[in-house]
Amino acid sequence: MIDHTNIEDYILSYIDGELDTVQSRALEDYLQIHPEYKDLVEEFSTYKLPKIEHTFDKKDDLLKKKKKISAPWKPLSIAAAVLILFGCAYYVIHYESSQSHRSREIHLAENTPQNTFAPDPVSVMKRDTTVTSKGVATHKATTAAHRSNQTTAAPKIKKTKKDPMPKTRRILTENSRDVTNIAEMRFAQLQPSSIPLTTKDYTSIVPRAHYISSSEMKASVADNQDIQKPVMRIVAYNFNKLLKAYDIISSDSSDYSITINLNKIINL
Amino acid sequence: MKINEYNLSVRKYSDALYTFGMSHSIGREEAEDIVQECFAVLWNKRREVEIGKAKSFLFTIAYHKIMDVFRKRKRNRKVKIEVIPTEENWEFDKKKWIMQELNNIPAQQRSAILLKDWEGYSYNEIAEIMNISLEQVKVNIHRGRKALRQKLQFLKS
Numbered sequence: 233m234i235d236h237t238n239i240e241d242y243i244l245s246y247i248d249g250e251l252d253t254v255q256s257r258a259l260e261d262y263l264q265i266h267p268e269y270k271d272l273v274e275e276f277s278t279y280k281l282p283k284i285e286h287t288f289d290k291k292d293d294l295l296k297k298k299k300k301i302s303a304p305w306k307p308l309s310i311a312a313a314v315l316i317l318f319g320c321a322y323y324v325i326h327y328e329s330s331q332s333h334r335s336r337e338i339h340l341a342e343n344t345p346q347n348t349f350a351p352d353p354v355s356v357m358k359r360d361t362t363v364t365s366k367g368v369a370t371h372k373a374t375t376a377a378h379r380s381n382q383t384t385a386a387p388k389i390k391k392t393k394k395d396p397m398p399k400t401r402r403i404l405t406e407n408s409r410d411v412t413n414i415a416e417m418r419f420a421q422l423q424p425s426s427i428p429l430t431t432k433d434y435t436s437i438v439p440r441a442h443y444i445s446s447s448e449m450k451a452s453v454a455d456n457q458d459i460q461k462p463v464m465r466i467v468a469y470n471f472n473k474l475l476k477a478y479d480i481i482s483s484d485s486s487d488y489s490i491t492i493n494l495n496k497i498i499n500l
Numbered sequence: 501m502k503i504n505e506y507n508l509s510v511r512k513y514s515d516a517l518y519t520f521g522m523s524h525s526i527g528r529e530e531a532e533d534i535v536q537e538c539f540a541v542l543w544n545k546r547r548e549v550e551i552g553k554a555k556s557f558l559f560t561i562a563y564h565k566i567m568d569v570f571r572k573r574k575r576n577r578k579v580k581i582e583v584i585p586t587e588e589n590w591e592f593d594k595k596k597w598i599m600q601e602l603n604n605i606p607a608q609q610r611s612a613i614l615l616k617d618w619e620g621y622s623y624n625e626i627a628e629i630m631n632i633s634l635e636q637v638k639v640n641i642h643r644g645r646k647a648l649r650q651k652l653q654f655l656k657s
Binding site for chain 1: 503504506507510511514515517518519522523531532535536539543595598599602613614616617618622623638641642645646648649652
């Protein structure tokens with residue numbers, strides 16, 4: 233209820249827009265009845281604060297810049313790129329070296345002169361197939377086929393300058409045919425018909441250039457000595473071991489006796 | 501609140517906050533400090549404050565900071581120099597006199613009137629900012645306006 237005690241408050245609330253429609257209408261009705269308070273409304277309205285604006289100059293100090301988010305994938309992608317590059321480089325180098333190695337082998341196989349002291353391979357083959365077991369015969373056949381494939385279907389690849397092979401291995405590779413021929417010849421001489429040899433026996437007796445690991449062989453080859461003797465020696469040694477295994481010679485034989493035995497075989 | 505929303509608040513409300521501080525005649529440097537402190541608090545609580553409530557949040561902090569300043573000032577109060585208006589320059593300087601007299605009314609009444617007249621807050625919003633009841637807001641504003649009217653009438657007469 234508006235009366236003279238609270239009219240000022242009503243007017244102030246009215247000026248501030250805090251009266252609802254019912255209250256506003258009640259005030260307006262009251263002012264119609266009491267027009268002396270109309271001046272009060274105008275007066276209070278004039279005392280509303282005039283708008284003053286100050287400008288804050290340090291806005292830039294308050295503004296925040298967006299942090300550049302360091303992408304977590306960035307270092308990972310760099311690492312991946314580096315790994316790929318290394319991988320590619322490794323593949324290229326490895327591929328080239330393997331290619332050069334292969335081409336060298338092919339090249340050498342083509343240019344190796346025929347073994348002068350080796351018996352005719354055909355005759356050896358014939359003799360071997362008659363003497364040795366089935367397994368040995370098939371092994372020899374596959375070896376021969378592989379060898380012929382190498383010589384006929386070998387593509388001509390340029391020889392690289394660098395030679396990554398060690399000297400011993402290179403000499404053995406160069407003389408691989410000689411080594412095999414010598415070994416086969418000696419094997420044919422030593423092979424007793426009474427012993428049924430298997431493919432495994434054959435491979436253990438006949439040394440091939442790529443599998444020779446005897447230090448004696450390596451030493452002989454390294455000194456550019458004749459490879460015939462060490463090859464025969466290895467064949468004889470392996471054969472002797474085989475004889476021992478088949479109880480043809482005593483398993484209690486000392487190294488000395490084996491050596492004597494070996495010398496006898498070598499000088500056959 | 502995101503960074504761009506915070507920056508928008510700075511652009512939008514920093515002037516108003518600064519003016520609010522200056523209107524309490526607390527001095528330029530203190531007003532600047534208050535604005536900076538207000539935005540520092542807003543930045544620290546940006547995850548809790550929504551953009552729609554940023555303005556009232558800032559004014560709430562500003563109001564309490566200003567009150568802190570007044571509390572400190574009470575200990576070593578300075579003598580105020582008042583310019584008395586004359587009849588000739590009354591209309592011309594009315595704005596100036598109103599602002600001068602505004603500084604002579606209690607800080608709580610002044611803050612309530614400033615928030616009402618300048619920022620257009622309702623009584624309810626002012627109650628929230630000042631952390632007082634609606635009735636107290638009403639009383640403060642009405643008392644402040646009446647006091648202002650009395651002082652200005654006295655000066656005019």
